[in-house]
Amino acid sequence: MHRFRAIAHNQGCFLITGDELHHLTKVLRLQRGDKVYGFDNSGRQWLGIIEKLEKDSALCRIIEEEYPEVEAKSKVYLVMGLAKGDKMEWVIQKATELGMAGFIPLRTRRSVMQLEGKKAEDRVKRWQKIAGEAAKQSRRVIEPKIEQVAEWKDLEVMLPPETQWLIAYENEKKLSFSNTLASFNPEYPIAVLIGPEGGFSGEEVREAQEKLGARSISLGSRILRTETAALAVLTMVLTYFGDLG
């Protein structure tokens, strides 16, 4: 059955509007009486029946409200250095399926792609759309939020102070991944810093360690592309805390 981002409404109903409404009427051509799923990013999901189709909204009567066990218990955020091509797009799509809590695009010293102003805003809108579609496809009930493109100095205030930071650093050879995670509290958010194509500079790693208390982790002896590293670390963290498989 089709799933839509929806808005809670009075008297046991929810509303589908905007792009979602367009998709419902123009693309899927659903009709009054058809059943649909709605979710409002609060963790709940409604099974509803389309009761009224109007120009700017579809009113659906709630048949059932449920809180499916689909979201990861651990809240893992990806903070990724701006990378070229479609790398960001597909990391966001795949990471959403895997269960990331949110995504922060980061301007780094070695980022070749430097998004500014309007262009940056549009790109973030596009990324949010990709995350929304991936969330639906994977049957999640909360879409990961894609934040605006950030600078290093912004990071401290963008996530809660109790956030536990990890930084993937190819020169880190001492600390194993599991030893590091063993000291983490799964109740608190975890943010993973992933460098751009050229990786982080040594200075950036030091700053992340000093200002964010980031623990640097090795991803083993093979050199991973930035997009591969992002998905690998996310998979490793979610698996470690029992949120995958």
Next chain:
Amino acid sequence: MHRFRAIAHNQGCFLITGDELHHLTKVLRLQRGDKVYGFDNSGRQWLGIIEKLEKDSALCRIIEEEYPEVEAKSKVYLVMGLAKGDKMEWVIQKATELGMAGFIPLRTRRSVMQLEGKKAEDRVKRWQKIAGEAAKQSRRVIEPKIEQVAEWKDLEVMLPPETQWLIAYENEKKLSFSNTLASFNPEYPIAVLIGPEGGFSGEEVREAQEKLGARSISLGSRILRTETAALAVLTMVLTYFGDLG
């Protein structure tokens, strides 16, 4: 320093030929006296100096031979249902970086893409090229072998009899991933069966369980695209056996 697939030669030398030679001379324009790395898929790596550049080969004198600890100790094979678009390409590229031992493209009931004859051979050649490039980029010394497109009946004989089979199955809700892996012997090959876009049919899963002794594993409550599932399982298995991070 640049890395090339090479061939062992007499008197402490190795040869670079074919596409690799073309890349060395035409693309990188390396000269006599330049230093390069060579590897011959045996696990060793040579540091060499270009001694003689001829039309069909570059002769390099070995300065140093080493066996870098870069390959995963556990041998994990991906067996993936033929999927559309560039999904196979990028799974092969990313899985090579992560450390897969080899890849078998599989014809499945729900595979939309049905490669046959010459077209299949050409595609496999292209996939092998992608694996070779990814191996170099990630500094591996053994390129994963991409097998010809296989049928279910072929699988038993394509990998050693002691191979331990896993099958990712979204309807598997009982068996957790780590419980299943705990019973595996990391000394023996592990093969992971990943369905095409539509997933495996129930019959295919039963056959894999009966004929290959495959253990079905859940990848959690979120629905993963086939390409995401492939990389996630590979990451989970390699991490479990200490071959990542």
